[in-house]
Amino acid sequence: MTEPTDDPERIFRRWPRVRARWTLTQLWRRVRMPARRRRWLRENTQRLAPYAKPAAPTGTGPALALGDFSGCSGLSRAALYELDRLRHDYPDLTTLDLAAVKRGGPKPLAVDGPEIGTLILLSPPDSYATLLSAVPPARIARARRIGLWVWETPIFPADWRFGLDIVHEIWTPSEYSRRAIADAAGDIPVLLRPHAVTAPTRVQPFDRAAYDVPEDAFLGVAIMDLCSCPARKNPWAHVAAWQAAFGDDPSRVLLMKVRVSKRTRCVRAELDEMVAGAPNIRVFEKEMEPAEIAGLQAAADVYLSLHRAEGYGLNIRECLEAGAEVLATDFSANAEYGPAYPNYHPLPYRLTPYRDWTGHYPDGEFEWAEVRIDAAAEALRERAAAWAAAERAAPATPPAARHA
Template identity: 30%
Template sequence: MLAVISGCTATPAARLADASVLAASFKRHHPGSEFTILVVDGHALEENAIADARLLSLDDVGLSLEDAHRLPKIYRPRELCAAVKPWLLGTLLGSGASAVAYFDCNVELFAPFDDVCEHARKHQVILNPRIGAMEAEPFEHDPGFIAVSGEAEPFLGWWCRKLGEAFEQSRSINQRLLDAVPQAFRPHVLRDAGCGVAYWNLPGRELTAAGHHYQVDRVPLRSFQFSGRDVLQLSDSPAVRQICTEHCEKVLAMERDLSEQFPRGFGYLPSCLKIDRHMRSLYRTALARYKAAQGPEPPSPFAPGGEPAFLKWLNQRSTDGNPEITRYMLAVHANRDDIRAAFPDPLGRDALAFHDWFLAFGWHEENPSPLLLPSDAASAPNAVPAPHHNNGQSRGPAVNVAGFFRAELGIGESARLLVDALEAAGVPYNTISYGGTANRQAHHFEERPSTERPVDINIVCVNPDQLPTFAQNIGPEFLDGRYTIGVWFWEVDEFPKPLHRAFDYVDEVWAASDFVRDALLKVSPKPVFKFQLPVQVPETDPTQSRQTLGLPARFCFLFTFDFLSVFDRKNPLGVIAAFKRAFAPGEGAVLVLKSINGNHRMRAFEKLRFAASTHPDIHFSDQYLSATEKNTLTAQCDCYVSLHRSEGFGLTMAEAMALGKPVIATGYSGNLEFMTAENSYLCGYTEVEVGDDCDPYPPGAHWAEPDVAQAAVWMRHVFDHPGEARARGERAAADIRSLHSPAVAARTIAERIRIIRDRLAAIAAMRRG
């Protein structure tokens, strides 16, 4: 009988498009073989949703019912994928496969892996070295690939037992476990330079392309892993640019096909309440105590009917006295340095102050759900109203919010943050995603369907240059009979006449900074209201390190930007000039420039590449990352730098501050909404004319020319005084939490909506009278 290899992967639902591209490539090179995708955070899957693969959930791979319910609470989806590999492989071997190969979901195959079946005749386990075909000691396996033979039951049993020990103690998964597979299982290591090519092993090797056929060091490419970040300037290779572009196009096409097919996963409770870090840490700790016979078993929300018991457990009182301090509140206290410093004794002398802070601010900042409020919240003197969650039970009209919710650009993130503020304010809303942008539309966003309430207000997060096209595309029924608010960002002091027609589509404009408001007020025939844009602490991946990100193990300055946001305004050349002035080659610091859309602005792209190439400690990468990957990159840097000429708000700076990073920036424009001399390092500037070739800005408008010499002094200062810099970053994070959270923003937005509705009601009454 001819041996046939089966393929598989495990993936979060959010990466299902990547896994589908992998499945299609596997089937293309192994016709007649089966491919299986385990969706680790999927509750309900349609069997035929993926043409090239069958879909499984955690209930289908032989885990005990206990582990199937517990593991999603212990591990994040990415770690959960690593945790369940042996059970997935064992399930497929039990179905009769001669050999099964596992690939990470972000891999694509370019040639067959038929030799795995031949190796499986003699070996239980087939691994791939992390650094390619080279012999290296100590051996490190590539966690993105493993294959097992039909005789691998002893090995899989050993692997399951090792992982089970981690489960028992709620420990992180050791990805290096298979670096030392016992020889009793006859492991075999592939020595093929074409297997497992990735960002960490490509430097020093040559990838070439002949059409759509690729070779690595003259060996046919068999698999490429697209999870990397090319801070080593891999874009110097045309073949790398080609293969990454082609893969991205395939994933985007698959995402469009799969959109709306899959529900929220185990990142949420069955009621769609988000599982936050405090719930996860509480559950891990309690489960470890239960395993050690030191406490009762915590309830799992994924067991049948388990969510009410889980919420009751979270809200259990920690003391019998007043005020009420719950288990969840203490977890928030334990996980936040600023709150521990403010309220060092939450069950004693600081109990009342901590309780009142949680009701007024804490629950909004962490997980704004009334389900997590203590039972005495309604009677507390400083309590805020519990927000509605658009479940059809709250009264009053709803608000339509339209914007680039799935786009990976600043105004798209602003729309998502505005929704967070509406959620915190308890304002019912619907969302309408708009796709009219050249930026990638790969940000995961759960559309809020119609609340089936009447809608009296539209909030449109689309800038004035695109607003007429938006209005034409969405149709007149969206605007007719509703009060429409335009949320606009603008970056210079003059608002040009060609954009004035955008005022015809709105009744009011909202600006996120005094800088934008002042520019619009000069010419606006409509009211201009300054609203507070909330800033959230960005979600990061704690399993990633500098090593896994490919960042040098030195003091790292970072700047991220979009070439489509006007290259001269973002001014990355100024950052390079300041870094060169501050540091000679090899002095210990590195500068990482992370951009997107360089392929759309090739002249500027080549100008930046040339400037970066003149200093060996400057690294430049132009590629899309997921939001979590981008945030994790920021979290791993030592200092964020923005020598912009102007910003409407400056969200990347605000996010870096929220992550506790010291920020060096031009002391001009919208970033002064949240930056001060006490929480950041501000650089002086000279106001200059914009000049030619900076559309859409008028040449005679003004912006800042930052003081590069002062920026260099600040960069050197931060490098030489890391303790002071960390302290300033901590001050920045505290200021963002206390002054710019969704709860704070919610108050100004809710009040403005109330004023608008009162005014509309008064006008309607006058007309009736």
């Protein structure tokens, strides 16, 4: 059984493995990044100047929500939850789905129509230039504007500051995120508005056989987007904790659904190296529709999130709502809502300085959580033992029916 350590990523920061991260392209990107961030801030400020908020909104007319409502990301699912609530609050709500544009499609043509009384932007500020290009400035010149923002570190990002000139009010789903945003928002109200997570209306049954998972195996699931800052999601800890808990036991299977970018593809190679030859850990990349995600979550005997910080942790909350047993680093947003659920199992951690070779966060002087791998492994063994006892006590049921 693998000896646990709280920082299994460290072997990939050492020579010679570190060469896969510090390519010439990556080094050049880090050198240019400060100038690029200043340019992004300048460009967003200039492009959004025609959309500056009115000092005293007096607009009348329907509400309009802009966002990505048909994508495969957690941000898209969060926007959909918010839409359900907004339709109740604003019976005249209209929407514009800009998912295709956010994925690199053609810029939208500005849509004419009646004056908008309330504008709700269900996407981060760095997408505002794209979202607002779909609306002529005159339609929202007098509108009250609301932004749904989520942030995952204690320091508000400087390159989001242009967004403060666009919105009159900010909604955010956790107190952890609210504190970071409020520090920079000045007199703009920053309201706590947890995501309205509900049971999914569509669940696509998960096919264990497609992932070579035995029907009678204890199944762990982890879902993470590693495109921008892999260090925050901490995938290496997931592998290390599972190996420390179960070794190579093929009746204890972990599925890790990941998304990587060209810049972070080396992390997929690192994970593949860690699980090489292991019969009980599968790392895969697959875009999944919300119904597929719901099916994967529902199939989990345990959901694992050994993150270092979360602005909300949508997968954690969805799995808690679905009744799955959830093991999560007890830090940041999920530490707020998790204790209300009997299936939430908090994991201890220590605070450690931010460290990330991608330089995703320009303000590096903050701390986030380093989960205790030994505690995670022990909690996994406890959950597997409880699952096995429940399986033995349950009436005889075909395995396929148990996981339908």
